[in-house]
Amino acid sequence: MATRVIIDRGMCMGAGECVHLLPAVFAFDDGNRAVVRSVDLDLFDVEALAEASSWCPNFAITVERDEG
Amino acid sequence: MTMSDHVAIASEFHPVDPLDARDPHAALADLRERCPVARLHREGLPDVVLVSRHDDALGVLRDYKHFGNMGFFPSLQAYRGTAPADRSLIELDPPLHTEARRLNLVAMKPAAVTDAFASIAARAAQLVDSLRSTCRAELVADFAVPLPADAIATVLGLPRADAPMIHEWVEATFSEPPQGTEHVASAMDPITRQRGFDEYLLSQVRERREAANPPDDAIARMTAHRRDDGSEYSDAELVIHIRTLLMAGNETTTSLLSNALFRMLSVPGAYDRLRSDPALVVPFLEECLRFDTPLFQMPRRCREAAGVGGVGIDVDEVLVVSFPSANRDADKWGDTADTFDIERFVGREPDHLAFGLGVHHCVGAYLARETARVAMEAIIPTLPNLRLADGYEYDKVWFFEFRRPKRLDVIWDNEG
Numbered sequence: 001m002a003t004r005v006i007i008d009r010g011m012c013m014g015a016g017e018c019v020h021l022l023p024a025v026f027a028f029d030d031g032n033r034a035v036v037r038s039v040d041l042d043l044f045d046v047e048a049l050a051e052a053s054s055w056c057p058n059f060a061i062t063v064e065r066d067e068g
Numbered sequence: 069m070t071m072s073d074h075v076a077i078a079s080e081f082h083p084v085d086p087l088d089a090r091d092p093h094a095a096l097a098d099l100r101e102r103c104p105v106a107r108l109h110r111e112g113l114p115d116v117v118l119v120s121r122h123d124d125a126l127g128v129l130r131d132y133k134h135f136g137n138m139g140f141f142p143s144l145q146a147y148r149g150t151a152p153a154d155r156s157l158i159e160l161d162p163p164l165h166t167e168a169r170r171l172n173l174v175a176m177k178p179a180a181v182t183d184a185f186a187s188i189a190a191r192a193a194q195l196v197d198s199l200r201s202t203c204r205a206e207l208v209a210d211f212a213v214p215l216p217a218d219a220i221a222t223v224l225g226l227p228r229a230d231a232p233m234i235h236e237w238v239e240a241t242f243s244e245p246p247q248g249t250e251h252v253a254s255a256m257d258p259i260t261r262q263r264g265f266d267e268y269l270l271s272q273v274r275e276r277r278e279a280a281n282p283p284d285d286a287i288a289r290m291t292a293h294r295r296d297d298g299s300e301y302s303d304a305e306l307v308i309h310i311r312t313l314l315m316a317g318n319e320t321t322t323s324l325l326s327n328a329l330f331r332m333l334s335v336p337g338a339y340d341r342l343r344s345d346p347a348l349v350v351p352f353l354e355e356c357l358r359f360d361t362p363l364f365q366m367p368r369r370c371r372e373a374a375g376v377g378g379v380g381i382d383v384d385e386v387l388v389v390s391f392p393s394a395n396r397d398a399d400k401w402g403d404t405a406d407t408f409d410i411e412r413f414v415g416r417e418p419d420h421l422a423f424g425l426g427v428h429h430c431v432g433a434y435l436a437r438e439t440a441r442v443a444m445e446a447i448i449p450t451l452p453n454l455r456l457a458d459g460y461e462y463d464k465v466w467f468f469e470f471r472r473p474k475r476l477d478v479i480w481d482n483e484g
Contacts, residue, residue: 010179
């Protein structure tokens with residue numbers, strides 16, 4: 001299994017909904033925009049990751065998981 | 069707390085009364101303490117439910133399923149009677165809002181804004197430079213009005229020479245009180261005026277649609293943008309969205325910048341600290357957004373009965389989420405909620421409510437912050453010993469929608 005969470009830096013403006021929903025995965029960087037923490041994303045429920053993505057007001061977050 | 073308590077406290081304050089909005093913090097603190105979800109009634113003004121606590125505000129703003137963005141309409145029925153194509157971004161909810169937001173992000177996404185920024189920073193420097201030798205200015209009219217007007221016009225691709233005219237159209241939507249009248253509701257009527265404004269925008273859209281080689285600007289990209297089903301937006305729809313961006317992108321940032329300049333020159337030590345430590349500008353601006361929240365409130369209309377802070381809200385009731393109140397709530401901000409702390413946001417995420425929250429989070433927040441930052445960076449090192457003019461007194465703009473000083477009379481020293 002491989003999970004990727006990508007934040008489009010050209011879209012993110014630091015609204016912070018992802019950080020609010022999943023602080024274990026998302027954080028603010030020094031410029032107050034979102035980054036993905038260095039964690040094993042496979043350990044997280046893909047539904048929860050997709051939920052965090054769906055709350056981004058700027059559609060900046062893509063979640064991909066290859067099963068198998 | 070019973071329902072009658074909610075009504076009783078209500079009559080003392082109303083969020084769309086310009087006189088109550090002048091200095092609202094004592095009343096808002098009282099409401100947070102005694103009646104955090106308050107049904108307000110005052111003759112001649114709309115009945116609203118004021119949400120004053122930070123946590124309740126978060127709950128309402130995130131819950132678009134129960135609290136929709138149709139508060140500007142006189143009723144839920146009127147909202148349903150308006151075709152989705154005639155609604156602006158702030159009048160839509162998912163799923164229709166989602167597509168419209170994508171259209172607006174074509175212009176307002178940080179990547180697009182960043183492309184325009186060298187030009188906006190140059191404009192800030194040019195404005196400051198034009199003032200330099202005068203040693204006095206009224207910084208609202210001379211700086212905080214023209215710069216954001218120029219910035220949003222530049223980002224959209226409108227001629228910069230048109231920015232002052234656009235600003236006048238926007239400003240005309242905020243009313244001054246008629247002479248001899250104390251209480252008037254401001255003229256935030258979404259349907260009025262605007263004919264000249266709309267005709268101007270329509271000509272800008274058509275120019276791009278009809279051009280053999282349209283310019284590579286945001287309006288041209290919005291014109292070319294397609295919905296998920298492949299359909300394009302009509303000229304009339306584009307006009308609504310572009311007009312809303314201009315409406316939302318002028319007075320808001322003018323307020324942020326005016327407030328920031330006022331605080332820089334009135335909070336003891338702030339000016340010296342910002343001069344010696346440019347890295348403080350960004351956290352300083354976040355504290356300005358919290359302490360002097362430019363936008364007073366956003367309305368929501370209840371679509372399905374729900375509870376807020378233990379109070380039942382009925383279908384069709386209008387909730388008003390008070391941003392300045394949430395931003396001074398001691399449950400969130402602690403003992404220093406009412407203190408201007410220049411370092412509050414050093415190493416802290418900007419977790420205030422100045423740009424709203426949830427799917428409707430201000431689409432122009434990035435542009436607003438960046439415009440204010442380059443403005444402060446242009447002015448701080450350039451005008452020596454900048455200070456408020458002798459006898460200056462803060463006077464808030466009349467209209468209730470925004471908080472900012474009407475004027476900002478300043479002086480500075482002549483260079484060498």
